[in-house]
Each structure stands twice: as structure tokens, then as C-alpha cells.
Amino acid sequence: MQVVLSPDAEILDPLVASLREGSEKAFRQLFGIYDNRLLRYASKICLTVEDAEEVVQDTFISLWNLRQEIKGADITGWLIRVCRNKAINSLRKGIMKIDFSGIPEIQTNLLSPQEQLYYAELDRLLQELIQALPSERRKIFLLSREDNLTHREIAELLDISEGTVKKQVSLALRDLRGKLVPYLEMLTLVMLSHIK
Structure with a gap:
């Protein structure tokens, strides 16, 4: 059975393969592809733009640290899941810092x-x-x-x-x-x- 890959698969698969081997160039290219998408996504969850930017940065740090676990077709879903989880954690922390006394x-x-x-x-x-x-x-x-x-x-x-x-x-x-x-x-x- 042949799996139908997303249109990005032709671009993503070689980049992810290079990333898994430790290529910083591939990492920068993936950052360029996903940075703005993830920032828009995180901004919908986080309390501030700064929090969303930090979430995206942490997401890419996780990508680099866990690069050997990533598979080409899975990278989009993986990045979104990691970004969402980090954004929710950021939101929870942000709410706990808010002064509700007033x-x-x-x-x-x-x-x-x-x-x-x-x-x-x-x-x-x-x-x-x-x-x-x-x-x-x-x-x-x-x-x-x-x-x-x-x-x-x-x-x-x-x-x-x-x-x-x-x-x-x-x-x-x-x-x-x-x-x-x-x-x-x-x-x-x-x-x-x-x-x-």
C-alpha cells in the first residue's frame, strides 16, 4: 500500500534526513519554513507575543535536541503538537503570574x-x-x-x-x-x- 504524502514531502524528507544527521543548514531551512506558521499558531494561545515567540524558540530547540526521532512526513504534526503543548504550558504559567487582586x-x-x-x-x-x-x-x-x-x-x-x-x-x-x-x-x- 502506497502512502500519499503531502506536497511538501519532496522538500521535507531530504531536509529531515539531513537534520537527523546534524545539519545546521537543514535546521535553518526548516526554521524558515515553519517559524511564522508556528508563531501565528502560538499567538492564538499565549497571553503575549513575547510568550509566543519564546514558545516557538523552545519548539525549535526541542526539534534540534530530538532531531533523530523525527520522520519526514511527521515533522509538521510533530512541530504543531510540541508548539501547542509548550503554548498551553506558557498560558498556565502566565495565568499564575497575573495579579487578580484588582x-x-x-x-x-x-x-x-x-x-x-x-x-x-x-x-x-x-x-x-x-x-x-x-x-x-x-x-x-x-x-x-x-x-x-x-x-x-x-x-x-x-x-x-x-x-x-x-x-x-x-x-x-x-x-x-x-x-x-x-x-x-x-x-x-x-x-x-x-x-x-
Whole structure:
């Protein structure tokens, strides 16, 4: 049975074969073919153009690092899958960095009643999760996020090392992210529906 290849197969197969052998020239040519396509794709998912550009760059780094696993006809699908996964990860990280503290006073009037309920539930859940953190971690996290103290200021205040502060904030964020992931997609949709 003969497989029908895409029109690009005549160009892609030799490039991918050269790439698998470590050809930087083939890599640059593939970059030229896919760079703009992937950037447009990632831009639809990422919060900023800069994030999309970073996603595309990371996608091509993965292509180079995993070049021996790529097959000619599969490269388009492989690049899109990798780009999509990296863009979704970027979006999740970006959402976790957004300061939502001003939203109740400024933006909730733009939300539908159902979205307002969802946001209130998310805020309630976040407060519960913060309260469930181990007491020292919670104290450090709140000093960092609510009081806006630097790691150094927290370390001096609590008479602990800056490294301990950094580690506790990191662990708190990891715990919160892990428990909030199921809600992130819905929150993303709510936020994106209000961007004009």
C-alpha cells in the first residue's frame, strides 16, 4: 500500500534526513519554513507575543535536541503538537503570574452572573488552599504575595535564610498551582472572553 504524502514531502524528507544527521543548514531551512506558521499558531494561545515567540524558540530547540526521532512526513504534526503543548504550558504559567487582586473591584461588573459566581468560587477556593498550607509556609507566602515583601525582607523579619524563604514560596506556589489546574482552563476562557 502506497502512502500519499503531502506536497511538501519532496522538500521535507531530504531536509529531515539531513537534520537527523546534524545539519545546521537543514535546521535553518526548516526554521524558515515553519517559524511564522508556528508563531501565528502560538499567538492564538499565549497571553503575549513575547510568550509566543519564546514558545516557538523552545519548539525549535526541542526539534534540534530530538532531531533523530523525527520522520519526514511527521515533522509538521510533530512541530504543531510540541508548539501547542509548550503554548498551553506558557498560558498556565502566565495565568499564575497575573495579579487578580484588582479584579473584584474593577472587572466583575463586566462578568455575567454565572462568571461572577465562578470567580467568587475560585477566590473562595484559593483562600481555602492558602489557609490549608503549613503554617510557616502560609505565613511566608502571605508576606510575599499580600504584603509584597521581598525574600530578603521576609528573611530578616522572620530571622531565617533567604533560601528558606525562596523555597517556601516556591513550594506554596507549586501546591496552589497543582490544586488550581482544573480551574485554569475555565478561568482562561472567562478572561479571554472579555479581551477586546
